[in-house]
Amino acid sequence: MAANIRDVARLAGVSPSTVSRALSLPGMVNATTRARVAAAVEQLGYEPNRAARGLITGRTGTIGLVVPDLANPFFASLTKGVQARARHHDVAVFVADTDEDPAAEAGLVRALSKQVDGVVLCSPRASDEELAAIAQDTTVVLVNRTAVGLPGVAYDNEDGMRQAVAHLVALGHRRIAWVGGPATSWSTQHRGFGLRNAVEALRAELAPVGNFAPTYEGGMAAADQVVATGATAVVAYNDLVAIGLLARLHSRGISVPGDLSVVGVDDIAMSRMARPALTTVRLPKQEAGRIAVELLLAMLDDPESAAEGSKHGELHGELIVRDSTGPAPQK
Amino acid sequence: MAANIRDVARLAGVSPSTVSRALSLPGMVNATTRARVAAAVEQLGYEPNRAARGLITGRTGTIGLVVPDLANPFFASLTKGVQARARHHDVAVFVADTDEDPAAEAGLVRALSKQVDGVVLCSPRASDEELAAIAQDTTVVLVNRTAVGLPGVAYDNEDGMRQAVAHLVALGHRRIAWVGGPATSWSTQHRGFGLRNAVEALRAELAPVGNFAPTYEGGMAAADQVVATGATAVVAYNDLVAIGLLARLHSRGISVPGDLSVVGVDDIAMSRMARPALTTVRLPKQEAGRIAVELLLAMLDDPESAAEGSKHGELHGELIVRDSTGPAPQK
DNA sequence: GGGTGGACTGCAATCCTTTGCAGTGCCCGT
DNA sequence: ACGGGCACTGCAAAGGATTGCAGTCCACCC
Known part of the structure; x- marks a missing residue:
């Protein structure tokens, strides 16, 4: 035909x-x-005909994208960025969703790797060793995670936390609570670390309340412990958690930002619509997807650079101040 | 290797x-x-080797998915359903995002059609004629839209609206406002139609306030007109619009559901987190994706059924009652 | 004028799998 | 004992594009 x-x-x-x-x-x-x-x-x-071309060149003109959950707005945006950039290069994207199952990760990447030239792997929970093994048989770019020897694009979490803390301290807050995400998550570790540093540098005090699911429910669950710390401000692992906090605080009659200021991370669409609108560290999500694609395609074009393995992208967050943060209450 | x-x-x-x-x-x-x-x-x-097999069989083992906006939670869920079902059949999914540009639709499908066995096309804004033309050179399944002669899966919008209206009328509401989405949208037309029928059957009254963007901003923009109608309840095109309404109503000091009850459509994750939590007609989103894949694969396996062209899926919504609806205010 | 090189172009092999057709061997019936 | 048929297996072509190598042609230089 x-x-x-x-x-x-x-x-x-x-x-x-x-x-x-x-x-x-x-x-x-x-x-x-x-x-x-x-x-x-x-x-x-x-x-x-792409199949015929692929047969001889060994390239498929396709990349894979593996994310934990497509329905999570953070990954949805990222996917959008990947997809847009890939199309710009006339490359198609296979998407696969692990459904938050870390065990499925490696298997999916392997299955995908047979059909694509390379894979963008988002927020993997696998160990560094497993990642290294995966990178053995296919070209991989990590997003939202760094692992030695593997290329990737990550956020400067320390810097983002510094901005959040500076903002809160300027508002008079001295004791800041921290609601962490999953303990094994790379982002949780780096955000916690950045927070500790920033708080120390500004002579404030950090009150970590432990690890919670990175969801609305996680935030609801953490709220009462946050209140119990006596902190006047709280930084949440991400916006979903922050919005969960907001909900629980509201139902307990605790005023935000009157009694407690709340800061999230990500700046998902929902944050702007929360009540009060959420102050948050905006992470450029689509940008991360775009850069990951560029990195991956560069590696595919020039395998030497892959060998060197030192390709990295680093993105900075930007504090978006809305209504959930205000001056510390006078005691 | x-x-x-x-x-x-x-x-x-x-x-x-x-x-x-x-x-x-x-x-x-x-x-x-x-x-x-x-x-x-x-x-x-x-x-x-898939490429070699594809070369000779003419099948790629891949399907395409075209959505208006991946970052829209409705489509994100749908994508998730498509992806999961496709993997179940060992079929890969190419995703493409039109970025809400109706003009890009046909081009994208055409570009995709060269690389896939068939395409799932979501909420297309193209005319019936354009769709027919597209279906000429590739196998297509529509989602959230029906067009004569083309297979697809759609929601029973009339029924959903009937449930919403029955709920509101039972609460004593007699005058119900309707905030439509884009005028050219298939869903807007069917929801408006269903609403009119339901309202008539229950001896209530409909007050349409026109067409708005299917977004948070669209809801903000519509709110004041809704109030001006004197209605005691409003049905919004979708949850994003409803949440926009909520925001503007709150800032005007209008109580929901005290003064005005609000109903959305979709039941996106955000709706549960809105304040007040949003009453909405839940549409099974992943299910739609799954069914679309089944339909598409069935057509590919047996082109006869494609010729008959009468394959259809119909899904029903379910009213989820939360806190944004209550008894009509006594005047 | 002959030789050399450069600029194009064509031949044919190659990538890997599927599939129509043509065997091969064996069993069974007559 | 022979022929037919069955069950299985192999040969070779086909599918469409890319690419190393070889060839052609022309221009230019000596």
Whole structure:
């Protein structure tokens, strides 16, 4: 049905090889020949068959994207960025969702790796060793996680926390609670670390309340412990947790930001719509996806750079001040 | 690097044809031969090369998914359903996001159609004619839209609206406002229609306030007009709009549900977290994705059924009552 | 004028799997 | 004992594009 390269060659009066070159190595063919080929391509609506090309080049023109949960707005945005950037390079994206199951991670990447040139792996929970093993048999770019020797793009969590703490301290807060996410999460560790440093540098005090699920429910569960610390401000692992805090605090009659200021991380769409609107550290999500794609494609084009393995992207968060933070209450 | 079918054949002491048949038409090869092949496959970790197979079978084992906006939680859930079901059938999914640009729709589907066996097209804004043209050169399943002659899965919007209106009327509401989505949207039309019917049947009154963007901002923009209608309840095009309404009503000091009851549609995650928690018509989103995949794969397996073109899925919404609806205020 | 090189172009092999057709060998019926 | 048929297996072509190598042609230089 669809035209193939020989149809084009026949119509243009050249050999298939010339058509192939006219399309992929334009410099190698005479301008007038190239024009004839272009005309034939146009007329027939020819597009090279990807399977056939893939068979010989060994490249599929496809990348994989593995995320824990597509329905999580953070990953949805990221996926959007990946998808947009990939299309820009005429590369297709296979998406796979682990459904938050860390055990499925490696298997999915392996299954995917047979069909794609490389994989963008988001927020993996696998150990460094497992990641290294995965990277053995396919090209991988990590997002939201760093592991030695593997390329990736991550956020500067320390810096984001510094901004949040500076904001709170400027508002007069001295005792700041911290609601962590899953203990094994790379982000939790780095955010906790950044928080400790920032609080110390500004002569304030940190009151960690432990680890909670990175969800609305997690925030609800943490709220009462936050209150019990006597802190006047709280930084939550992410916006969902912060919104859960807001809900529970409201139902206990605790005023935000009157009695307690709340800061989240991510800046998902929902945060703007929360009541009060949530102050948060905005992480450039689509940007992370875009950079991951660039990194991956660069590695595929030039495997040397893959060997060097030191490709990294680092993104900075930006504090978005809304209504959930205010001056510390006078005691 | 990876083993190919000849490696397997050599190891098993058979010809490549036999290996191929042992894997895809087990009935055709002797049990002991099959076992030898299986052992060789196992030992070499052989997996057939998809590109080579696709080249000859004409099937890629891949489907496309086109959505208006991946970051919209409604489509994110749908994508999740599609992806899960496709994996279950060992089919990969290409996702593409039109970025809400109706003009990009057809082009994207066409580009995709070269690389996939079929496409799931969500909430298309294209005209019936354009859709028919698209369906000409690729197998398509529509979601959230019906068009004559094209298979698809859609929600019974009339029924959902009936549930919402019955709920409101039971609470004593007699005048119900309706905030529509984009005028060209299929869902807007059907929801408006269902609403009119339901309101009429229950001897209440509908006060449509026009068409708004299906977003938080759209809801903010519509709120004052809703208030001006004098209605005691409002049904919004979707939850995002309803949450926008909630925000603007709150800032105007109008109590929900004291002064005005609000109902949304979709039941996105955010709705549960709104304040007050939103009463809404829950649409089974992942289910729609799953059914769309089944429909598409069935059509691909048996093109006859595609010709008949009458494959349809219909899903029902379910009213979830939360805190944004209450008894009509006594005047 | 002949030789050299450059600029193109074409041939043919190759990537890996599937599948129509043509065997091969064996069993069974006559 | 022979022919037919069955069950299984192998051969070889096909599918569409890329690419190393070889060839052609022309221009230019000596």
